Amino acid sequence: MIEKIISLLFLIGSLTYLYWAQEFTFGALNSPKSGFLPNLAGITALLLSSLLIFRQFRFKKTTNKEAVNWTKFLFILIGLIFYLMILTIVGYFVASFLFLFYLFKVADTSGWRVPLAISFCGSAAFYLLFSYYLKVALP
Amino acid sequence: MRRKTLLSVFTCLLVLSIIVGGCTSMENKAIPATSKYPDKPITLIVPFGVGGGTDLVARLLEKNALKYLGQPLVIVNKPGGAGTIGWNEVAGSSDGYTLGMTGVEIILQPLYGQTKYHYLTALDPLAQIAELSIVMVVQDTQPWKDLDELIQYAKKKPGEIKFGHGGMGTTGHVTGEMLAKSADIRLEQVPFQGSAEATASLLGGHIQVLFTNPASVKEHVKNGTVRILAVASEHRLKDPVFANAPTFKEQGLDVVCSSWHGIAAPKDLPVEVKNKLAKGFEAIINDPEFQKNIENLGFEFSYLGPKESQEKWLTENQKLSKTVQATGILDLIKTQKK
Amino acid sequence: MDILNLLLQGVSVSIIPANLLSCIIGVLIGTLVGVLPGIDTVSAIALLLPFSYGMDSTAALIMFAGIYYGSKYGGSTTSILINVPGEAASVVTCLDGYPMGQKGRAGAALAISAIGSFIAGTIGLIGLTLLAPPLAQAALAFGPPEYFSLALVGLILLSKLTGTSTLKSALMAVIGIILSTIGLDSLSGISRFTFGIDELDRGFDLSIIAMGLFGIGEILTAMTHADAKPDIPTVKFRDLYPTKEEWQRSITPMFRGGIVGFLVGLLPGPAATISSFISYGLEKRCSKHPEEFGHGAIEGVAGPESANNSAISATMIPLMSLGLPFCGATAILLSGFMIHGITPGPSLITERPELFWGLIASMYIGNVLLLIINLPLIGVFVQLLKTPLNILMPLVAVVTLTGAYSINNSIFDLIWVIFFGILGFLLQRVGFEPSPLIIGLVLGPELERGLTQGLIICNGDIWAFITRPLAATILSLGAIVILYNFVTWVTKLNNKRKELNVN
Numbered sequence: 007m008i009e010k011i012i013s014l015l016f017l018i019g020s021l022t023y024l025y026w027a028q029e030f031t032f033g034a035l036n037s038p039k040s041g042f043l044p045n046l047a048g049i050t051a052l053l054l055s056s057l058l059i060f061r062q063f064r065f066k067k068t069t070n071k072e073a074v075n076w077t078k079f080l081f082i083l084i085g086l087i088f089y090l091m092i093l094t095i096v097g098y099f100v101a102s103f104l105f106l107f108y109l110f111k112v113a114d115t116s117g118w119r120v121p122l123a124i125s126f127c128g129s130a131a132f133y134l135l136f137s138y139y140l141k142v143a144l145p
Numbered sequence: 146m147r148r149k150t151l152l153s154v155f156t157c158l159l160v161l162s163i164i165v166g167g168c169t170s171m172e173n174k175a176i177p178a179t180s181k182y183p184d185k186p187i188t189l190i191v192p193f194g195v196g197g198g199t200d201l202v203a204r205l206l207e208k209n210a211l212k213y214l215g216q217p218l219v220i221v222n223k224p225g226g227a228g229t230i231g232w233n234e235v236a237g238s239s240d241g242y243t244l245g246m247t248g249v250e251i252i253l254q255p256l257y258g259q260t261k262y263h264y265l266t267a268l269d270p271l272a273q274i275a276e277l278s279i280v281m282v283v284q285d286t287q288p289w290k291d292l293d294e295l296i297q298y299a300k301k302k303p304g305e306i307k308f309g310h311g312g313m314g315t316t317g318h319v320t321g322e323m324l325a326k327s328a329d330i331r332l333e334q335v336p337f338q339g340s341a342e343a344t345a346s347l348l349g350g351h352i353q354v355l356f357t358n359p360a361s362v363k364e365h366v367k368n369g370t371v372r373i374l375a376v377a378s379e380h381r382l383k384d385p386v387f388a389n390a391p392t393f394k395e396q397g398l399d400v401v402c403s404s405w406h407g408i409a410a411p412k413d414l415p416v417e418v419k420n421k422l423a424k425g426f427e428a429i430i431n432d433p434e435f436q437k438n439i440e441n442l443g444f445e446f447s448y449l450g451p452k453e454s455q456e457k458w459l460t461e462n463q464k465l466s467k468t469v470q471a472t473g474i475l476d477l478i479k480t481q482k483k
Numbered sequence: 484m485d486i487l488n489l490l491l492q493g494v495s496v497s498i499i500p501a502n503l504l505s506c507i508i509g510v511l512i513g514t515l516v517g518v519l520p521g522i523d524t525v526s527a528i529a530l531l532l533p534f535s536y537g538m539d540s541t542a543a544l545i546m547f548a549g550i551y552y553g554s555k556y557g558g559s560t561t562s563i564l565i566n567v568p569g570e571a572a573s574v575v576t577c578l579d580g581y582p583m584g585q586k587g588r589a590g591a592a593l594a595i596s597a598i599g600s601f602i603a604g605t606i607g608l609i610g611l612t613l614l615a616p617p618l619a620q621a622a623l624a625f626g627p628p629e630y631f632s633l634a635l636v637g638l639i640l641l642s643k644l645t646g647t648s649t650l651k652s653a654l655m656a657v658i659g660i661i662l663s664t665i666g667l668d669s670l671s672g673i674s675r676f677t678f679g680i681d682e683l684d685r686g687f688d689l690s691i692i693a694m695g696l697f698g699i700g701e702i703l704t705a706m707t708h709a710d711a712k713p714d715i716p717t718v719k720f721r722d723l724y725p726t727k728e729e730w731q732r733s734i735t736p737m738f739r740g741g742i743v744g745f746l747v748g749l750l751p752g753p754a755a756t757i758s759s760f761i762s763y764g765l766e767k768r769c770s771k772h773p774e775e776f777g778h779g780a781i782e783g784v785a786g787p788e789s790a791n792n793s794a795i796s797a798t799m800i801p802l803m804s805l806g807l808p809f810c811g812a813t814a815i816l817l818s819g820f821m822i823h824g825i826t827p828g829p830s831l832i833t834e835r836p837e838l839f840w841g842l843i844a845s846m847y848i849g850n851v852l853l854l855i856i857n858l859p860l861i862g863v864f865v866q867l868l869k870t871p872l873n874i875l876m877p878l879v880a881v882v883t884l885t886g887a888y889s890i891n892n893s894i895f896d897l898i899w900v901i902f903f904g905i906l907g908f909l910l911q912r913v914g915f916e917p918s919p920l921i922i923g924l925v926l927g928p929e930l931e932r933g934l935t936q937g938l939i940i941c942n943g944d945i946w947a948f949i950t951r952p953l954a955a956t957i958l959s960l961g962a963i964v965i966l967y968n969f970v971t972w973v974t975k976l977n978n979k980r981k982e983l984n985v986n
Binding site: 195200204205221222224227257304312313314333334336338342346349350352363368370443478481 | 525526529532533536623624625626627666667668669670671672673674679681682684685686751801805806807808809811814815818821822823824826827828829830831891892893932935936939940942
Binding site for chain 2: 028029030041
């Protein structure tokens with residue numbers, strides 16, 4: 007199922023890309039302009055993805071992959087988005103601390119003290135490493 | 146049970162971040178108190194990648210900032226979009242602690258297309274630091290001994306000579322087209338990504354002419370593998386390697402084009418703040434060691450104060466906007482889009 | 484013998500305590516830079532430039548060079564351990580290094596990549612010592628039509644690296660090309676597909692996409708497995724180092740990778756990354772058991788890791804003998820030279836022999852030092868794997884995101900890292916291999932540039948490409964390999980059909 011959805015997404019994606027690519031001049035084979043490669047790539051992507059979908063519907067092949075805990079996936083995603091949102095507001099150290107702690111809890115770490123301590127030490131160490139030694143201008 | 150804990154952690158985080166966020170964002174809005182300014186490090190945005198020419202100049206500035214400005218400079222690279230990403234950020238943050246490095250692209254980019262700000266009005270120059278003239282070189286195996294011979298050849302065989310430059314619409318490209326226009330010849334342009342690739346193509350004989358900055362071909366000129374035909378500046382270059390090379394003007398062609406590096410601040414800074422910054426940078430830039438380092442990097446040291454820089458921006462803007470139209474560069478770029 | 488004398492002179496320069504110390508500092512920083520995802524050589528050297536003013540120029544340059552080649556040693560570490568490439572050049576190492584790690588052979592993979600790096604680095608250095616000026620001249624014969632041919636052949640041959648379906652791999656490669664067209668284009672001077680969004684003007688950084696697809700994607704996979712605690716194989720001390728069989732299988736790939744990397748390094752572009760892909764493709768073709776590739780074949784670690792190291796030595800050739808930096812890292816090295824008043828170029832070797840030979844000698848020493856540093860570190864790194872996944876993965880997530888942020892100081896980039904992370908996670912579940920995407924992303928722009936420039940040079944006649952001997956050779960070699968593949972594919976298909984008929 008996911009396989010079909012993804013192929014469909016690629017198909018839609020290449021269609022929209024091709025549509026946008028019309029904004030640029032194609033040129034000709036002996037003098038390609040900015041739309042040359044985008045148009046060719048878009049058409050190829052379109053062909054390949056439709057072929058893929060065709061094959062997927064024709065040969066029903068089910069691949070058995072390990073089950074995924076989708077609730078967890080969702081929670082991690084929320085955490086990631088949240089991290090980005092608060093990064094500029096509360097600064098790198100606090101945001102990383104909260105994010106680490108949140109992920110530890112999502113990943114079923116038992117207890118409170120140990121994850122708290124690790125996330126504190128972790129974010130402090132990273133802050134020191136990146137900001138102090140590597141002079142990255144962290145938010 | 147587990148989900149409950151998760152949810153509670155999540156809401157805790159939300160509440161906490163809103164509280165903390167509210168506090169810090171109020172702090173940031175404060176207008177710089179001019180008497181104490183600067184009381185925290187100043188961010189200098191370099192709108193190009195780490196290790197490029199602009200970045201190196203900025204890093205040279207960083208060295209003496211504490212001594213002359215009273216606060217250290219923090220260099221933040223915001224590369225991309227030929228400088229526009231970085232300048233948009235400078236133009237948009239008038240807290241007095243965000244400055245930006247500038248270059249000739251500040252004038253060129255708005256000419257080629259829509260930029261978010263019109264930089265000449267959204268920014269205030271604080272200083273110009275260095276200039277880079279464009280030189281015209283050919284491989285030594287080519288038959289043309291001077292510019293005139295090349296022009297004669299191009300007149301006989303229009304379009305056969307191909308010149309390389311570091312990217313569409315860059316100063317190298319502008320110079321090449323200026324020459325073609327003022328000598329009334331046809332030269333085909335080959336865009337490269339950066340001057341190193343263009344130089345390699347010249348050395349390999351894939352293109353015949355190259356317009357680039359002097360530093361990237363200096364060693365080859367010295368070595369004799371590359372012959373310099375003309376310099377696109379008002380006066381001859383000081384560097385002994387290039388001192389013998391005539392300018393275009395000497396040869397009766399009005400081709401003058403250079404790129405430069407400077408510093409600019411957003412428009413609405415209080416006058417005292419601006420003056421303090423301008424003075425500080427003047428001191429940093431006129432430090433003899435700084436000059437020496439700038440010249441080591443292959444730039445021509447050329448300090449201009451805020452007022453002179455402003456004038457230069459305006460005259461350059463007029464000249465370049467005419468040039469890119471007259472030489473057809475603008476059309477060339479516009480026809481890439483429908 | 485002349486060269487040997489000069490080199491000995493160089494050795495005497497490089498073992499002056501100050502120079503030796505800066506060599507050690509350089510390779511240590513390089514190792515750290517390599518291990519940390521996102522932090523790259525360019526920013527590390529840029530950071531140290533202001534501190535180097537006070538240093539002696541030879542010592543400073545020895546240090547910078549040390550950071551540069553040192554970083555390629557460390558890059559493979561995170562690829563093997565946690566599937567997060569520490570450098571773009573180590574993306575390929577993920578393909579087989581990580582499966583090896585999961586089988587409990589992480590130590591062996593790390594050891595092989597360190598030794599391979601050493602051997603290939605030395606091959607590259609020997610090339611640099613003996614052949615620098617003539618090779619630099621030879622590389623200049625490659626013009627835009629040749630780059631176009633190389634990129635075209637590369638895209639076709641390299642897009643199918645692992646055993647998944649050809650269709651899927653081709654689609655991924657094309658999507659890579661599509662991504663590469665986003666941003667401000669230096670060929671046409673316009674922005675493509677940016678929709679007025681500033682940050683899109685920059686285009687997609689290779690490392691951003693690699694960190695997302697491989698790094699965050701892997702973290703998501705590891706953290707969302709229904710059984711969150713897979714057994715980490717306990718590693719015994721003697722398992723830390725490669726077995727005799729692993730050794731025998733890796734030794735030829737190391738030399739092959741070393742030579743491939745060296746040749747690719749002479750040309751413009753992200754040589755280290757490209758060379759590692761080429762080497763992987765080559766090893767798979769040469770191998771007696773190609774079916775093992777992608778499931779932990781030691782050759783798939785030994786070859787690419789060797790290739791990217793000798794590519795590094797080779798990129799020093801155009802830099803030192805022509806003064807031309809062909810990638811970001813050599814560009815900053817050039818700046819390092821110039822800040823100290825030294826302009827690399829044709830006359831460097833004759834004008835400043837003590838500097839040139841001192842630098843080269845220090846690179847030999849640095850390579851040995853790196854081997855000495857890296858081998859014991861393997862034990863430490865493998866110990867890291869004993870950390871429970873639910874502790875390790877969040878930490879890796881933060882390091883990866885921080886590293887990604889540091890590339891352009893941009894939150895916007897982080898959004899993309901996460902986007903590509905999700906994409907990588909989903910793609911992996913449905914059997915898409917993300918590595919062809921990287922190939923498309925790297926070679927797409929080369930293709931477009933080579934074609935546009937080449938056509939102007941050849942007066943708009945694409946058939947003129949074939950009249951250029953080098954381009955013609957590349958294209959015909961490519962065509963032969965493709966034809967061969969096609970023929971074997973058809974015979975395989977026929978055989979299958981026959982079997983079916985018999986049944």
